[in-house]
Amino acid sequence: MKGRTLSRHFRESFKSLGRNNWMTLASISAVTVTLLLVGVFAVIMLNLNKVATDLENDVEIRVFIDIIPDQKEAKLAEEQLIDEIHNLPEVAEVVYSSKKDELDKLIKDFGDELSLYEQNNPLHNVLYVKAVDPLQTAQVAEKIATFDNTYDVKYGEGKVEKLFNYIKISRNIGLVLILGLLFTAIFLISNTIRITIIARKDEIEIMKLVGATNSFVRIPFVLEGMWLGILGSIIPMIVVSVVYYNIYIQLAPRLKGELLQILPTTPLLYQVNGLLILLGVFIGVWGSFMSVRKFLKI
Template sequence: MKGRTLSRHFRESFKSLGRNGWMTFASIGTVTVTLILVGVFALIMTNLNKLADDIENDVEIKILIDDLAGSKEERELLAKIKKLPDITDVKYSSRDEELKKVIKDYGDDFVLHEQSNPLRNAIYVKAINPQETANVAKKIDKFEYTAEVNYGKGKVEKLFKVLNTSRNAGLVLIIGLLLTAVFLIFNTIRTTIFARRDEIEIMKLVGATNSFVRIPFLLEGAWLGLLGSVIPVTVVAVLYYNVHKSISPNLKGELLQLQSFSPLIYQVSALLIALGVIIGMFGSFISMRKFLKI
């Protein structure tokens, strides 16, 4: 395509936005409202997924070492555990360190036990895949000199089930919202093009090719999607910035944290812009097909 022809298409697409003011406004408004919902829900789902990941990654296995095990046996047990292919973050904790944790968590009443510490030496292990925690615990429980292996049996399985259900439900909801966005934006753009069907028919009757007729409308659809994504990107960025600024300080030092403002907001912004432009162009392309059959 010649540069002059392409330049003409760009000019025509811009002019059409102005000539069809109310339809342009309606299209941009639909895109704006829909993408705001998509953006907000995308931020919520991203943070919920992070929350689920943080909870899963905090699950660990606590191995209490048999009192009969000496230093040599403890080293051998630790070496066996480290050789397992599906574990990570292996930490040894002496009975004195265990008592300090108890005193920190439950108060100074347990200081009296410093003279006669009843606790055992322990090893803390995390599975590379948190969903495999139970299987890893069963393997370790078979090793010699393991007095007890704790990982929250029963509760952990229920937790993982709830988290997986939440993820699947969130995925279904976001797919449904995206499909709704496509439907609303597509139908609005289709209405815009339907109102200009006479213009398309005249262009075809005077000999214009399908591509010559289609390109300005495709560009117009892209502009509608782009302009309609400006406000959602701004709203979502400002909203998340303020939420992050007000909530994050209260979560400092806690397990559960919000996703960082950057790069998340740039990723969501890019998604909204791409979604608006692609749906705008796709809506124009599909809506024009029957009007080009003359």
Template structure:
């Protein structure tokens, strides 16, 4: 396509937005409301997903070492665990360190055990994929010099099932909301284009190709998407900034931490803008298609 023709299409799309001001306002409003709902829902789901990831990453395996194991055998066990496929991190904790941890929780009541420490050495293990905690635990349990392997059997599996179900429901809801948005916006744009049915018919009768007729409407749809995305981007950015400043300090160091504003807001705004353009173009394409048969 020649540059002059493309420039004409852009000029035509701009003029059309101005000539059909009320219909343009209706279409932009539909895009704005829909993208605002989608954006808010994405913010909620992404932060819930962050919480789910933090919960998963907090899951660890505690390997209690057999009392009969010598220092060399404990070191060999630690090395063997670290070389196990799927293991991300291994941390050794002596029985003295374990006692110190208990004393921090119970206070001076355990001072008597300093002379005769009844605790065993322990090795803490984290999996690369938290969902693989159970099978890795079972494999480690088969190693020599392991007295007991603790990872919250039963509870961990239920937790992962709940988190996976929540993620799947969130994806389904987002997809459903996007499909509903595309349907509503395409119908709104279709009303806009229906008012110009005569214009399309005249262009077809004088020999204009389908692409020549379609392209200005697709560009116009893209502009509608851009204009409709601006308000949601501004509202969500300001709202998230204020909420983050309010919530983040209160949950500092806790399991739940909202997503950092950077790069999350840049990614979210890019997604909203892209969805606006995509929905606008798709809606225009679907709407203009039925009027090209003259």
């Protein structure tokens, strides 16, 4: 295609937006409202997914080491147990915590009354183990329980399985809702654009009757659909960015140090805004292409 022809198509697409201002406004409004819903829902679902991931990653196995009176023998036994656990391919991390550290945690959580046990600490040295895949926590715990010098293994048996099940269900529900919302967005926006093109079917028929090729007729409409998608995505991008930024600066300091965190504005807003503009352009172009096609058969 010649540069002059392409330039003409771009000019015509801009002119069409102005000539059909009411239909253009209706199309942009439909794109704006629908993409705003998509943007808000995308931000919510991405944050819920992060919360679910954080909960999964927080699951750990507590390995209580046998109490051995002889310190030298106890140290060798602990090193051997740590090496055995490290050698498991399913294990991502092993952190050692002495019985003094464990008592300090209890004193911090339950009060200074427990400091009476500092002279005669009855607790065990503990290994905190995390699996590469949190879903394999139970299997890893079962393997560690068979190792020598292991007094007991705890990982929240029963509760962990329920947690993973709830997370799986919530993710599946979220995926279905996102797909449903995207399908609704495509349906609403493409139908609005289709109505805009149907209102101009006489213009298309005249162009065909005077000998215009299909591509010559189609390209200005496709470009027009692209502009509608871009213009309709601007307001949702601004609203989502401003609202989420203000929510983040309010919540992030309060959640600092807590298990549950929300996603930082960067790169989240770049990702969501990129999704919105790509979705707007895709639906605009696709809706225009499919709608004008039926009028080209003259």
